[in-house]
Amino acid sequence: MDLLTFARGPALQWALVIFVVGTIWRLIGILLLPRKPDFNEPRSTHPWRGALGLIVRRTVPKREFAGPTAFGNTIGYVFHFGLAIVVFGFVPHILFIRSLTGLHWPGLPSGVIYVVGALTLAALVAALVRRLSHPVLRLLSNADDYLSWLVTAAPVLTGLMAAAHWGGPYPRLLAIHVLSVCVLLAWLPFGKLMHVFLVFVARGTTGALFARKGAST
Amino acid sequence: MSEPSPAVDEPTVLESFQQNGFSRRTFLKFCAATASLLALPAAEAAVLAENLATKPRPTVIYLSFQECTGCLESLTRSFSPTLEHLIFNVVSLAYNDTLQAAAGESAEAAREDAMRKAWGKYVLVVDGAIPRPLDGAYCVVGGKSALASLQHVAEGAAAVIAVGTCAAFGGLPLANPNPTGAVAVQDLVRDKPVINLSGCPPIPEIITGSVVYLLSFGVPELDEHRRPKVFFGNTIHDRCYRRPFYDKGLFATSFDDEGARNGWCLYELGCKGPTTYNSCATMKWNGGTSFPIESGHGCLGCSEPGFWDRGDFYHPLSTGRWGSGMGEKLAVAAVAGAVLGGAAAVAGRQRQKARNDASTQHPDHPEAK
Amino acid sequence: MVTLDQIAIVVEEDDASNRMVPALLRELLDALDGFLRDGTRHCLDLATLPLGHAGRHALEEALGQGEIDARVSVLGSSRVRETAFTGIWWLRHEDDNGALLCEQIEVTDLPEILRADRGDIEAASARLAALAASLN
Ligand code: SF4
Ligand code: SF4
Numbered sequence: 278m279d280l281l282t283f284a285r286g287p288a289l290q291w292a293l294v295i296f297v298v299g300t301i302w303r304l305i306g307i308l309l310l311p312r313k314p315d316f317n318e319p320r321s322t323h324p325w326r327g328a329l330g331l332i333v334r335r336t337v338p339k340r341e342f343a344g345p346t347a348f349g350n351t352i353g354y355v356f357h358f359g360l361a362i363v364v365f366g367f368v369p370h371i372l373f374i375r376s377l378t379g380l381h382w383p384g385l386p387s388g389v390i391y392v393v394g395a396l397t398l399a400a401l402v403a404a405l406v407r408r409l410s411h412p413v414l415r416l417l418s419n420a421d422d423y424l425s426w427l428v429t430a431a432p433v434l435t436g437l438m439a440a441a442h443w444g445g446p447y448p449r450l451l452a453i454h455v456l457s458v459c460v461l462l463a464w465l466p467f468g469k470l471m472h473v474f475l476v477f478v479a480r481g482t483t484g485a486l487f488a489r490k491g492a493s494t
Numbered sequence: 495m496s497e498p499s500p501a502v503d504e505p506t507v508l509e510s511f512q513q514n515g516f517s518r519r520t521f522l523k524f525c526a527a528t529a530s531l532l533a534l535p536a537a538e539a540a541v542l543a544e545n546l547a548t549k550p551r552p553t554v555i556y557l558s559f560q561e562c563t564g565c566l567e568s569l570t571r572s573f574s575p576t577l578e579h580l581i582f583n584v585v586s587l588a589y590n591d592t593l594q595a596a597a598g599e600s601a602e603a604a605r606e607d608a609m610r611k612a613w614g615k616y617v618l619v620v621d622g623a624i625p626r627p628l629d630g631a632y633c634v635v636g637g638k639s640a641l642a643s644l645q646h647v648a649e650g651a652a653a654v655i656a657v658g659t660c661a662a663f664g665g666l667p668l669a670n671p672n673p674t675g676a677v678a679v680q681d682l683v684r685d686k687p688v689i690n691l692s693g694c695p696p697i698p699e700i701i702t703g704s705v706v707y708l709l710s711f712g713v714p715e716l717d718e719h720r721r722p723k724v725f726f727g728n729t730i731h732d733r734c735y736r737r738p739f740y741d742k743g744l745f746a747t748s749f750d751d752e753g754a755r756n757g758w759c760l761y762e763l764g765c766k767g768p769t770t771y772n773s774c775a776t777m778k779w780n781g782g783t784s785f786p787i788e789s790g791h792g793c794l795g796c797s798e799p800g801f802w803d804r805g806d807f808y809h810p811l812s813t814g815r816w817g818s819g820m821g822e823k824l825a826v827a828a829v830a831g832a833v834l835g836g837a838a839a840v841a842g843r844q845r846q847k848a849r850n851d852a853s854t855q856h857p858d859h860p861e862a863k
Numbered sequence: 864m865v866t867l868d869q870i871a872i873v874v875e876e877d878d879a880s881n882r883m884v885p886a887l888l889r890e891l892l893d894a895l896d897g898f899l900r901d902g903t904r905h906c907l908d909l910a911t912l913p914l915g916h917a918g919r920h921a922l923e924e925a926l927g928q929g930e931i932d933a934r935v936s937v938l939g940s941s942r943v944r945e946t947a948f949t950g951i952w953w954l955r956h957e958d959d960n961g962a963l964l965c966e967q968i969e970v971t972d973l974p975e976i977l978r979a980d981r982g983d984i985e986a987a988s989a990r991l992a993a994l995a996a997s998l999n
Contacts, residue, residue: 281769286814297827298830302838306839307839310843373813518980523956523976526967527964529965530965536907781962
């Protein structure tokens, strides 16, 4: 079996199985944790509205911190939106999702994707440099942060290399790209990348709690 | 080995042209067309003509094993150089069981004779795969197994050309479940240069052009699958005229929708152009008439190893090969995840309870009086 | 049925191919000077150049038509044209069906394909002798 057939077949199948087991395991594990009973009179009867509100509001930085966090926020925005555009806008990626779920939507021109991909990679590199050069951030970072960075950046880099036919014959580049996605899928539930899902759980819980207490956020 | 050497007393290619009643002008035009086909730079094109004028024709022995004769059919449709020129003027074809007039024992005897005369110097061309088990019993010609014939003839060859995907990579005979245990030429011939001209069939001009190149310059530069880079240096996708549509994200989604009628890219319909190295998009077929994508069908990837077993001619390249039962697998995975998650939560609750119990028994605790 | 030419394929003309033309003219100038200096012949295969339709047309326009326009009937037909610049020749080789085999630009006093070869002349002499003998 050649590398590409392996990557598109068994490697992807196993990566997906690990991804599903891991994600559901962690989500259910967290959602079923016991919560302390709150005997207070609720101030608001709409905890869901509070949850959704905070999920949205926390994506925008607080004005008071806008200045000092501008750089970090900008690169964060660039690569988060960049990743979303590349993953959900590139037609071959949409076809991949369709083959799995049956869902599909119109794609963007490949040229746009290449530019966004390059910007995303640049932002990811900037984020890494910042993490390494910022004394506090560096102190806060552990192996998980660097591994998560690596498995996120690798598919972007290998995807761009494949698109540019740079670094070897295209079938091999494509196989490496697919394999890097397999690694990402398999690692995602077990490290900090799980924030893809948990960000909603965490913000939602806090938002609901705040709403119940009537706290302003 | 640099280049195949002549059989004894063979005329040069130019002399052969002239003996057969062609002028030197014919020879020059033949050389110009071949040099253009091989995309030779000007200096090398001149050397090509010079070499062919001075080098004696090499003996060629063409053996066919597990094959469908499609490759030879393709070869007979070579436009430039034509097969006639190739076999009458450029090489001395000593054996090909389909093209030759002789048959039976006299044909085999003629082959042995030609081999003896040009031992160590002739070119061996092979089409078809070779079954290996049971001493090659699954393919026997004239009482001799393909395996034994190949090993015997290859021993005295200066170079071996594997024509077609079957000879080059095992092709259809090797495809799952490979009932005869077929292998490719390069799996058996290890001590001679092997040139793979893959394709199902290969483009005819690739076969003729490679033979002329081999004769004039020796073994051409090869890629990782031992294919000449001149012909297999680019993917179909690299040179496809539908490429602007790929770049714009305009795809046909069925063989008769609006996109198909507009000639949009065939990626969604399973085109394997991006991973297929071959010259169809530039040299085209039938004397430059067209190539499959021009007829509205995606590339199948026929010049790549294992193309048949990928089994996804009509699935986009970027999709996973999920096989059957992927849905069930994921459902099982989801259930397994849920069970693990539930167990983790129960364990977490117990731990917490144990901790709480422990702390309520602590002497400092208000309840622990 | 929709035929091939009805399918709207818009080939985007690359203007890099137009920028090729001045570069090619300079190359041909060098080649002409080279030929004058020491008789070196030079040959360009048009198929190996990234010339689009427009670029090819521009090159043809620039080189123009000279005094000679010859037809050679071997392996199909070939056309040998001298361009307006003496010593620069435009060769077009076609096969028996009129399909293009290759196009070349040669820089030389006389393209090889026009010259009569000694071996061919010898063969002709033999043939002519036989003919003369048979008429006696
Ligand atoms: S039709 Fe196939 S080879 Fe042509 S651009 Fe589309 S994917 Fe590439
Ligand atoms: S287009 Fe693809 S499948 Fe068709 S002949 Fe060419 S390489 Fe083979």
